[in-house]
Amino acid sequence: MMSLDGPQNTISNPVIPYVGTILGGLVPGELIVIHGTVPDDADRFQVDLQCGSSIKPRADVAFHFNPRFKRSGCIVCNTLESEKWGWEEITYEMPFQKGKSFEIVIMILKDKFQVSVNKKHLLLYNHRISLERINTLGIYGKVQIKTIDFVSNAIFLPAIVKLSLYIEKSKSQSKFLLLVYFQGVPYIGKLHTALRPGCTVAIKGEVTKNPKSFAINLKTSDSKDIALHLNPRVKNKVFVRNSYLHDSWGEEEKEVANFPFSPGMYFELIVFCDAHQFKVAVNGVHTLEYKHRFKQLEKINVVEITGDVQLLDVRSW
Structure with missing residues (x-):
């Protein structure tokens, strides 16, 4: 069981696609905790930590977390800068299952993001864009989200x-x-x-x-x-x-x-x-x-x- 000690704000049952401001931005030590369910017909969904919400030109995405369900499944992570994707970092361990609920915890560290799913460590992703620029969370694709929690000073x-x-x-x-x-x-x-x-x-x-x-x-x-x-x-x-x-x-x-x-x-x-x-x-x-x-x-x-x-x-x- 994870106990979260520190101020937090919760977004419940957001409509997808969801695009929302991260109040106060992100600092090391914070957590983003997402509870949801993968629909039976899901092919992919994504969680993006963005630098704004512009559509044209598309806002930079500091951290793109993208589970894909075709074939045996994988998770693609990347960064979008000046409307160009960088190199993909692919994780072939797939903790998400169609029709099943999940918990994603994104831990914000000074030099990287650390992601666990269903209380098991999944991946690390080094910062390619500075944390100070991140101010928006986007969730897109075939996914149902129950709650999004932003937890500061997490222990x-x-x-x-x-x-x-x-x-x-x-x-x-x-x-x-x-x-x-x-x-x-x-x-x-x-x-x-x-x-x-x-x-x-x-x-x-x-x-x-x-x-x-x-x-x-x-x-x-x-x-x-x-x-x-x-x-x-x-x-x-x-x-x-x-x-x-x-x-x-x-x-x-x-x-x-x-x-x-x-x-x-x-x-x-x-x-x-x-x-x-x-x-x-x-x-x-x-x-x-x-x-x-x-x-x-x-x-x-x-x-x-x-x-x-x-x-x-x-x-x-």
């Missing part, structure tokens, strides 16, 4: 974390401890407090463009013990979890419904500790649970991050 939080976050927020804003900002790896930092049920660790970062793997360890400062070892192996799409106790690794856990990471993608990973297990979510989607093997939670006070990732922010509360 991804699974439901398991939401309650503890608001409790801590209401107690004191100082409960948030900013541990790192644009810091390299390997990174080692102290948690805000020793771990206990109800604690949360939140990590924001970007996977590098040619990754093999990275690791996040929750560990003790007075021994080599690692209570939780999260090791997404991006190249092989395997998400390994384990513990290192008494100088040896335990049995690996690997099962996951969908591998949540891709090269170059931005992520917000949340680790929530309860009395019996850790719960992990990536970009607002609950990903896995890991039962405690190291029982002395109060000794866990260090977070360590290594591998093919650029860190943007690490917090605990």
Whole structure:
């Protein structure tokens, strides 16, 4: 489940073709969330982030997102500038199905758009036109749209974390401890407090463009013990979890419904500790649970991050 924390405005049941102004433009950190349904007779539809709404000459399109349903289907992304299309970027993974509903989330980042469909990462598209010029959303073709949400200052939080976050927020804003900002790896930092049920660790970062793997360890400062070892192996799409106790690794856990990471993608990973297990979510989607093997939670006070990732922010509360 994705919880969206921040001001938002909603457009409900728009008539297609839809062309509407994006109030205040777009800035990094915002989301555009579109819920809709693909009709049974759909051949294609498109979502365009435009620089105005002119028809003649046609307004520039900074980001053209165009699912096409002929043959096995594909998604074509492109940019229109001075009435000329650039080079197509084609994704052959097709998450849309005729007759089925969908959720598109377009995350606005400083250098690219990041798109997920039905809570699964789909593609990245580097900016070819500056964000400042985008002021219009257009949706065209054979598609039914239920809602369009513009969400500012979005933070991804699974439901398991939401309650503890608001409790801590209401107690004191100082409960948030900013541990790192644009810091390299390997990174080692102290948690805000020793771990206990109800604690949360939140990590924001970007996977590098040619990754093999990275690791996040929750560990003790007075021994080599690692209570939780999260090791997404991006190249092989395997998400390994384990513990290192008494100088040896335990049995690996690997099962996951969908591998949540891709090269170059931005992520917000949340680790929530309860009395019996850790719960992990990536970009607002609950990903896995890991039962405690190291029982002395109060000794866990260090977070360590290594591998093919650029860190943007690490917090605990």
